[in-house]
Amino acid sequence: xxxxxxxxxxxxxxxxxxxxxxxxxxxxxxxxxxxxxxxxxxxxxxxxxxxxxxxxxxxxxxxxxxxxxxxxxxxxxxxxxxxxxxxxxxxxxxxxxxxxxxxxxxxxxxxxxxxxxxxxxxxxxxxxxxxxxxxxxxxxxxxxxxxxxxxxxxxxxxxxxxxxxxxxxxxxxxxxx
Ligand SMILES: CC(C)(COP(=O)(O)OP(=O)(O)OC[C@H]1O[C@@H](n2cnc3c(N)ncnc32)[C@H](O)[C@@H]1OP(=O)(O)O)[C@@H](O)C(=O)NCCC(=O)NCCS
Numbered sequence: 746x747x748x749x750x751x752x753x754x755x756x757x758x759x760x761x762x763x764x765x766x767x768x769x770x771x772x773x774x775x776x777x778x779x780x781x782x783x784x785x786x787x788x789x790x791x792x793x794x795x796x797x798x799x800x801x802x803x804x805x806x807x808x809x810x811x812x813x814x815x816x817x818x819x820x821x822x823x824x825x826x827x828x829x830x831x832x833x834x835x836x837x838x839x840x841x842x843x844x845x846x847x848x849x850x851x852x853x854x855x856x857x858x859x860x861x862x863x864x865x866x867x868x869x870x871x872x873x874x875x876x877x878x879x880x881x882x883x884x885x886x887x888x889x890x891x892x893x894x895x896x897x898x899x900x901x902x903x904x905x906x907x908x909x910x911x912x913x914x915x916x917x918x919x920x921x922x
Contacts, residue, residue: 855907
């Protein structure tokens with residue numbers, strides 16, 4: 746189903762091991778913004794971090810995946826690792842909604858995530874989430890090009906949002922397209 750003015754009829758649930766096949770296809774279709782890792786990594790995520798990782802489905806089809814975890818060193822912080830939305834379902838607020846849900850689920854006080862400088866959509870979304878939550882944000886280079894041994898990987902800019910005091914993870918972001 747392509748983008749339309751209709752409200753998106755979807756559901757969100759925690760990722761399962763048997764989702765990995767489909768999630769991997771979604772990720773593969775969206776390189777280089779999502780730095781595809783081994784299937785094994787995603788199996789581990791689904792086994793050990795399913796409580797902080799989400800998929801969105803239309804019918805039985807996975808249309809989005811959002812991974813992340815509570816940092817063992819910063820238990821008040823949810824780190825968003827990868828978010829991918831199928832190209833036919835973009836611009837409907839799904840990335841923001843998934844991140845807000847993950848924040849609400851974890852009760853985190855801070856949201857962290859890295860964005861490549863060329864990924865304007867993600868950057869915009871992190872700033873918008875800070876605004877929605879009336880929270881401060883900071884940005885700084887977390888991993889430089891040199892850290893990636895100048896192999897063509899862009900730097901990873903860390904966005905840190907918080908402290909977060911309120912949640913407004915509602916479907917109102919979904920039907921605006
Ligand atoms: C980045 C991504 C997850 C966004 O998902 P999404 O569900 O479409 O995001 P949302 O609908 O919540 O918001 C998109 C916002 O970015 C804007 N946007 C989309 N493409 C844009 C672009 N190329 N330049 C600037 N803004 C853009 C939209 O207008 C929207 O802004 P708005 O809320 O002010 O209207 C999706 O585009 C994607 O999967 N991209 C490939 C993978 C990726 O980059 N993942 C993130 C890094 S891990």
